[in-house]
Amino acid sequence: MLVLGLQKTTLLDYPGKVASTIFTGGCNFRCPFCHNRDLVFPPADAFSFSEEEILNHLIAKKKVLDGVCITGGEPTLHKDLPDFIKQIKDLGLLVKLDSNGTNPKMLEYLIQNKLVDYIAMDIKNCQEKYNDIACMINFDISPILDSVNLLKEGMVSYEFRTTIMKECHTKEDMLSIAKWLEGASAYYLQSYKESEQVINPIFSSHDLDTLQEFVNIIKPYIPNTNIRGVD
Ligand code: SF4
Secondary structure, three states, X not given: OOEEEEEEEEOOOOOOOOEEEEEEOOOOOOOOOOOOHHHHOOOOOOOOXXXXXXXXXXXXXXXXXXXXXXXXXXXXXXXXXXXXXHHHHOOOOEEEEEEOOOOHHHHHHHHHOOOOOEEEEEOOOOHHHHXXXXXXXXXXXXXXXXXXXXXXXXXOEEEEEEEEOOOOOOHHHHHXXXXXXXXXXXXXXXXXXXXXXXXXXXXXXXXXXXXXXXXXXXXXXXXXXXXXXXX
């Protein structure tokens, strides 16, 4: 595992839980709105944590932690992710995984072996616009479709979530996503926020009224749809 970051305690990353967040390096997408540039394009001299350092931290803090959030980058790129998670689960901690959904086989393995308790999967946009928004050329969306179908089977708690930008997401896109994800247990619209780490800071956020309009479009298909990240 290439671990490039560790947030020792967070109340935000794992819904309802006190967690540590582990940031893995590398991603197979190039979303221009990504706010983790140094994880997607790690500098050659990037500091990394050994597994031992991470596990020692978790052992020291396990009395105050409910769980661990593993995010990236894209954690499922790392073949040793299941072994790493197994060591975390052996400490009695819950595991939440953030994923872009490009590795449904890894997700399936983790679910079947009870190595994850919660999965948050990004939905970048409606299917027709996936190539554009992830900055991929001729990207085959079928792994994303497989991951959505896998999570909708409900064998693990999950949420879908979309970072919403004014330049990329329209009412029509929201309706298309809603029909695609119909019946999902939870869907969050996360308002885009600019930061120093954004790969290409050319985007802006919708106002709250527009986001609420989007929620109203989606709710008939996914009743548990909410806005996240608006102050
Ligand atoms: S937003 Fe997620 S999927 Fe996209 S480049 Fe960043 S880490 Fe990768």
